Each structure stands twice: as C-alpha cells, then as structure tokens.
Amino acid sequence: MKVAVQLTEVEREGLLALIGKKVLVMCMNYFYTGELIGVNDTCIKLKDCYQVLETGSHKDVKFKDAQWIGDNWYIQTSAIESFGETSKSC
Numbered sequence: 001m002k003v004a005v006q007l008t009e010v011e012r013e014g015l016l017a018l019i020g021k022k023v024l025v026m027c028m029n030y031f032y033t034g035e036l037i038g039v040n041d042t043c044i045k046l047k048d049c050y051q052v053l054e055t056g057s058h059k060d061v062k063f064k065d066a067q068w069i070g071d072n073w074y075i076q077t078s079a080i081e082s083f084g085e086t087s088k089s090c
Helices: 014-018
Strands: 022-027 031-039 043-054 065-076 080-085
Touching (some): 031 065
Antiparallel strands (some): 022 080, 031 043, 043 065
C-alpha cells in the first residue's frame, strides 16, 4: 500500500544554515570543529579547524583533546555522519 508523503523544501537548512557558526562535524574516522565558511556538493570548508581526538563529556565547555590542523580545512560531505553548532572551545 502506497502512502502519500508531502515534502517541504526549506531554504538554507542543514549545513547551509550553519555558515558562519562554530560547528562540530562527526565523520567516519574523525571529528572536526571550526567555523563553517563554505559548503558545496562535495565538501565543506572550516576556518580555524581543529581535529577533535577526544571530546570528553559533551557537557564540558572544552574538548578534552583537540589539535589545530589548519586555517582552512576541507572535509568531504560523503564522510560526514552528523554535524551541528557547538559552543565548546579547544
């Protein structure tokens, strides 16, 4: 039995809604944090990027272990499992 589904497209949702904000990006192998400054079909670009090696408690104000990796860093969207805005510092 087919079920009718109504789709609603919301402009500037998902990654686009987070441009200019500090994000935590959880990928297949690593986590990254930085300011999201670019999004396209294949990658995102983070400014002042850190690789998060250990988050610690998600309630903590700082990551337990985050290592700076570059002023501008690109991450393939195909590797992203989840993402969101974060207030945690490095």
